[in-house]
Amino acid sequence: MLPAPNLRAAFDAEDADRYDLHSRHLNHQMVRVLKTIGFDARFVRGKGAHLWDAGGGRYLDLVSGWGVFAVGRNHPHIAAALHSVLDADLPNLVQMDVSPLAGRLAERLLARAPWLQKAFFANSGAEAVEGAIKFVRAATGRTGIVHCEHSFHGLTYGALSAVGEKLYRDGFGPVLPDFREIPFDDPAALERALSKRDVAAFLVEPIQGKVVRPPSPDYLREAHALCRKYGALMIADEIQTGMGRTGRFFAVEHYGAEPDVVLLAKALSGGHAPVGVVLMRADVFAKTFDRMDKAVVHGSTFAKNDMAMAAGLATLDVIENEKLIENAAAKGARLLAHFKTLQKRFDYVADARGLGLMLALELGDPKSLTLRGLWGMLETMNKGLTGQLVTIPLFKDHKILVQVAGNGSRAIKLLPTLTLDDDDCAWIERGFSETLEAAGQSAGPVWSLGKTLLDGVRASRR
Numbered sequence: 001m002l003p004a005p006n007l008r009a010a011f012d013a014e015d016a017d018r019y020d021l022h023s024r025h026l027n028h029q030m031v032r033v034l035k036t037i038g039f040d041a042r043f044v045r046g047k048g049a050h051l052w053d054a055g056g057g058r059y060l061d062l063v064s065g066w067g068v069f070a071v072g073r074n075h076p077h078i079a080a081a082l083h084s085v086l087d088a089d090l091p092n093l094v095q096m097d098v099s100p101l102a103g104r105l106a107e108r109l110l111a112r113a114p115w116l117q118k119a120f121f122a123n124s125g126a127e128a129v130e131g132a133i134k135f136v137r138a139a140t141g142r143t144g145i146v147h148c149e150h151s152f153h154g155l156t157y158g159a160l161s162a163v164g165e166k167l168y169r170d171g172f173g174p175v176l177p178d179f180r181e182i183p184f185d186d187p188a189a190l191e192r193a194l195s196k197r198d199v200a201a202f203l204v205e206p207i208q209g210k211v212v213r214p215p216s217p218d219y220l221r222e223a224h225a226l227c228r229k230y231g232a233l234m235i236a237d238e239i240q241t242g243m244g245r246t247g248r249f250f251a252v253e254h255y256g257a258e259p260d261v262v263l264l265a266k267a268l269s270g271g272h273a274p275v276g277v278v279l280m281r282a283d284v285f286a287k288t289f290d291r292m293d294k295a296v297v298h299g300s301t302f303a304k305n306d307m308a309m310a311a312g313l314a315t316l317d318v319i320e321n322e323k324l325i326e327n328a329a330a331k332g333a334r335l336l337a338h339f340k341t342l343q344k345r346f347d348y349v350a351d352a353r354g355l356g357l358m359l360a361l362e363l364g365d366p367k368s369l370t371l372r373g374l375w376g377m378l379e380t381m382n383k384g385l386t387g388q389l390v391t392i393p394l395f396k397d398h399k400i401l402v403q404v405a406g407n408g409s410r411a412i413k414l415l416p417t418l419t420l421d422d423d424d425c426a427w428i429e430r431g432f433s434e435t436l437e438a439a440g441q442s443a444g445p446v447w448s449l450g451k452t453l454l455d456g457v458r459a460s461r462r
């Protein structure tokens, strides 16, 4: 008999080699990035909002696996749910039967969106977007998909066709035809795009995730009214904003919008079992599955698997039981208020924005000429590099893991777990104030950090 697997031991045994292994067999450019910015900390443990490095140092994680750990890392209730699936010998993925767990999860998610009646499960965010594109095309008999500049919807071909950043598309074309890009938060542009009446749907993130951009208060409601006027559907991509992150279960609730299709993924996984879902009106669903011989016309082998469904159910339990939506609202408001004071204090902080625990602090142009010189040089070398002048000291000196928002942006983005407590908030407030204070001093450390970044970027281009 094989010995019982011990993944902790396997992880520890390979630990010293992790960056070499990745450089050899996986994404060597990612290893380069980590080493250049000094994020090669070799994390060995995660719990709640925190990560630990090999030396026992505790870090506050404001990336949360790009938003999957809404309930915190390794939550015991999620782990217990997954153990109980494995222990129960359930008849998983029979395919020629239907799963009670999927039925129950669909019911609980739809209870959060009472204007929708049907759910379709997928294995990831991008797969949910792919499904939505098919559903809306089938439902309307039209092909056009309107999306926004700076949008992000995933990197498979359908989703990629709706991504508003060139970097992700360059070299991979052609993407799907009939995708049209308009500015975000611009109802007139949307109306022009819809007016030919050949658009199946407007696909939009309620708050743009890459740059953390909330819309004007009426935009989403107006957009939906325009879609109705021209016979198009509206798809809200809540893959990043959903499940309580913004202080409501769905971000569209802040704006009084009830889109025809709503997408979730990321946080629904509890951080453990990849999953995505398309929630939609019954009539939208019905056009795809309109005959018995089309019962499997769209789907995916692993969708609705018991681990994913159990993770989704357990995640909803935790969100409700621990009042994480209320916590996201309260802690988000506290942090945003603090960032607004930083904006007043430092001339090189141009903006602080966001909703709930989806926040951004954007750097601007410093008044000091010396600082302007250094920042300008960094920006010329690589647009967005100045943001790393803040993320690197936050990591090194304050043990805060945070990222620059989107490609070429100068915004620092916070997407933490929804479990942040007052100590975590104080940690963030202290870390950001001290780091921004230091970033404004043109002497010593900032220059040497700038030089390290420039050298790193130059080396990566050789």
Ligand SMILES: Cc1ncc(COP(=O)(O)O)c(C=O)c1O
Pocket (backbone or CB within 6 Å): 066, 124, 125, 126, 127, 129, 152, 153, 154, 155, 205, 209, 237, 238, 239, 240, 241, 265, 266
């Ligand atoms: C708004 C949004 N949509 C879709 C996706 C794609 O999700 P996935 O990475 O699970 O494919 C993401 C991922 O970051 C996202 O933020």
